[in-house]
Amino acid sequence: MSELLAGASFRETVSPADGKSTAVFERVSIDGQWYFLKRLSPDTDWIMRSTGDRVHRPYLVWAAGIMDRVPACIDPAVVAMEIEGEGDAAELRILMPDVAADLVPEGDAPVPRAQHERFIDHMAQLCAAFWGFEDTVGGLTTMAERLRCFCAANVARELAVAEPPGPIAAADVGWRELRSRSVLLTAVANAIWDDPSLLTVPLAATPVTFLHGDWKMGNLGSHSDGRTILLDWALPGSGPACWDLCWYLALNRARLPETKEATITRFGAALEQHGIATGGWFGAQLDLCVIGMMAVFGWEKALGDEEELRWWERRVAEAADRQEIDLPRLEA
Numbered sequence: 012m013s014e015l016l017a018g019a020s021f022r023e024t025v026s027p028a029d030g031k032s033t034a035v036f037e038r039v040s041i042d043g044q045w046y047f048l049k050r051l052s053p054d055t056d057w058i059m060r061s062t063g064d065r066v067h068r069p070y071l072v073w074a075a076g077i078m079d080r081v082p083a084c085i086d087p088a089v090v091a092m093e094i095e096g097e098g099d100a101a102e103l104r105i106l107m108p109d110v111a112a113d114l115v116p117e118g119d120a121p122v123p124r125a126q127h128e129r130f131i132d133h134m135a136q137l138c139a140a141f142w143g144f145e146d147t148v149g150g151l152t153t154m155a156e157r158l159r160c161f162c163a164a165n166v167a168r169e170l171a172v173a174e175p176p177g178p179i180a181a182a183d184v185g186w187r188e189l190r191s192r193s194v195l196l197t198a199v200a201n202a203i204w205d206d207p208s209l210l211t212v213p214l215a216a217t218p219v220t221f222l223h224g225d226w227k228m229g230n231l232g233s234h235s236d237g238r239t240i241l242l243d244w245a246l247p248g249s250g251p252a253c254w255d256l257c258w259y260l261a262l263n264r265a266r267l268p269e270t271k272e273a274t275i276t277r278f279g280a281a282l283e284q285h286g287i288a289t290g291g292w293f294g295a296q297l298d299l300c301v302i303g304m305m306a307v308f309g310w311e312k313a314l315g316d317e318e319e320l321r322w323w324e325r326r327v328a329e330a331a332d333r334q335e336i337d338l339p340r341l342e343a
Contacts, residue, residue: 012091012106015041016048033057033176038109045109046090053099057176058245061165062157066150067094067103069244075148077221078244082136084129086110086240110240114232119265126233127268128277133239134226134259135281138252141221142287145249152224152248154214155207158306161186162204185310193324196309199331203306209336210303214251217296218287222250227262252282253293253300261308264319271322298330 016022021040025047034051053059070092072078078087090106115122122130159165161182169179189197203209224246232240256278260271267274275297279289305312305327312320330336 012093012104015091015106018042022048039106047107047109047111049105049107050102052096052102055102057169057172057179058160061160061169062152062246064152064245065099067101068151068247069105070094070103071148071150072244072247077141077148077247080140081241082133082140084133084136084238086234086238087244088240088242089244107242110232110234110242113234113240114242115228115266117229121268122228122266124268127266127274129233129237130226130231130239130259131256131274131277132281132284133241134255135252135278135287136285137223138220138255138282139285139287142218144219144221152222152246152250154211154248154250154254154303157224157246157248157250157254158203158207158210158303161307161310162200164204181314182310185313189309189313192313192320193309195324195328196305196312196320199302199327200306200309203303210299213334213336214296214299214303217251217292217299219249220252222246222248222252222255224248224255224258226255226259228266251296251300252287253278253297254303257297257300257304261304261311261323264315295334298334299336301326301330302334302336 016039019039019041022037025036025038034049034056037048037050039046039048051059053065059065073089073092078089081087088107088110090108092103092105095102095104115126121127163186166179166182166186169175170183186197186200189200223241223244225243226241230242232242234240256275260267260274264271269277279293282289282293301323305323309323312323
């Protein structure tokens with residue numbers, strides 16, 4: 012990649028409007044083509060620190076050929092990667108094609124139904140292509156790290172920096188707000204942070220696949236031929252298919268052209284269509300992921316409207332009851 016960048020005729024630093032990390036972005040022109048260059052390290056990126064990434068997981072996935080094995084319906088939008096330096100200062104450089112014109116537009120308007128349906132179908136295809144995936148690469152994101160990425164300890168650590176990242180500052184406010192808005196979800200989050208095995212153990216009894224880990228609209232787009240653009244492979248690893256689904260439901264609430272229940276049904280049907288039998292495990296895995304998602308984004312729901320907060324609260328209560336999850340602080 013250094014050779015490619017050496018031939019660049021133009022480079023400028025840019026700030027993506029939907030970017031949540033503290034990575035550095037550049038717009039680059041090489042041989043008349045436009046690209047984006049993303050540069051990040053554990054020293055500079057709070058997402059890496061909060062998810063325990065000291066090994067540059069996107070690079071590991073790329074180098075292992077996993078991005079080359081994704082279904083044809085998904086474009087990972089990566090040209091090349093390299094790492095320069097050592098330790099926490101080691102910088103990962105990711106060169107990406109400029110696909111900005113094809114990304115989901117910013118805002119809160121629902122995406123077109125056909126695009127949403129493709130996203131869910133392509134998510135299921137990605138899951139099916141890697142069904143049974145275990146982390147033989149080594150060092151990829153674990154479920155415990157996913158569950159604790161916005162835990163109180165991580166938030167407190169990142170608040171101590173000179174300029175706390177926006178999502179961290181919002182999480183600090185949101186977790187405090189949640190204490191008064193939902194005792195249930197506050198207790199669930201605290202219990203899972205204290206002991207992630209409350210969920211990781213029962214989840215281990217359900218099937219796993221490869222998780223991209225961040226199916227938010229800011230990372231999604233569509234090529235003219237219908238392929239899904241899937242950016243930002245910062246949270247790759249082995250885990251339950253329903254985790255990516257629940258992440259999508261939690262972060263894209265305003266953009267969904269159908270109900271969350273309909274989207275869940277759609278995802279299950281898509282798995283079946285692509286050869287994955289869902290009988291015997293899907294309901295339990297979904298319940299566990301719904302509970303776990305509130306240990307991650309309960310703060311975000313506390314900053315939102317009442318209807319959305321109560322949907323998750325109700326679903327968590329029902330899921331915990333169905334799965335007989337022993338959350339000792341559930342009634343705190």
